Amino acid sequence: MQPFNVMIDWNSGTMSEGDRKTRRVSDMQGMYHNQAAARDALDNGDPKIYEYTTIQLPQESDHVLFGTTTVFPGRIGSECFMTKGHYHEQRATGEVYVCFSGHGRLIMETEDGAGKVLEMLPGSVSYVPPYWAHRVCNVGDEPLIFFAAFPGHAGHDYGSIEQSGFSVRVERYGDEVVVVDNL
Numbered sequence: 474m475q476p477f478n479v480m481i482d483w484n485s486g487t488m489s490e491g492d493r494k495t496r497r498v499s500d501m502q503g504m505y506h507n508q509a510a511a512r513d514a515l516d517n518g519d520p521k522i523y524e525y526t527t528i529q530l531p532q533e534s535d536h537v538l539f540g541t542t543t544v545f546p547g548r549i550g551s552e553c554f555m556t557k558g559h560y561h562e563q564r565a566t567g568e569v570y571v572c573f574s575g576h577g578r579l580i581m582e583t584e585d586g587a588g589k590v591l592e593m594l595p596g597s598v599s600y601v602p603p604y605w606a607h608r609v610c611n612v613g614d615e616p617l618i619f620f621a622a623f624p625g626h627a628g629h630d631y632g633s634i635e636q637s638g639f640s641v642r643v644e645r646y647g648d649e650v651v652v653v654d655n656l
């Protein structure tokens with residue numbers, strides 16, 4: 474394989490290579506706490522929640538996969554727009570998030586019950602250690618744009634977290650951002 478460059482558009486988070494995918498409310502059934510608000514959003518245009526691009530590279534441990542994500546501003550009820558979130562299929566793999574623009578929270582937790590919420594803001598570099606599930610919420614009024622890099626063999630396990638949900642959610646009331654326990 475030859476070395477290569479990829480260009481990122483810092484305004485939109487799009488990349489010059491890789492497949493761009495879109496996630497809407499309809500792709501996240503049951504993930505938002507306020508189900509009535511989620512149904513309303515579905516009936517009112519099924520808004521885009523986030524878009525992401527991952528570069529096409531061999532999914533092998535020798536390689537480093539990378540890509541960008543743009544989480545749009547908005548709320549379902551009081552809960553901030555967020556990514557689905559996942560564990561890595563190979564649990565013993567970490568990830569690095571570099572925030573370009575916007576304002577967010579990175580929710581992380583382990584299968585042992587540990588939890589952590591970090592702020593994401595322009596210039597923040599967040600380290601997701603091995604074994605931590607991760608989800609990103611946009612708590613601001615602008616798109617939240619970040620870059621991610623992770624080992625090629627990590628894989629994505631969305632199912633485990635889909636079944637159990639994260640133990641906290643991020644809500645916003647006016648300018649106040651609140652982390653709420655999911656009981």
Ligand SMILES: [Fe+2]
Pocket residue numbers: 559560561568607623
């Ligand atoms: Fe990940």
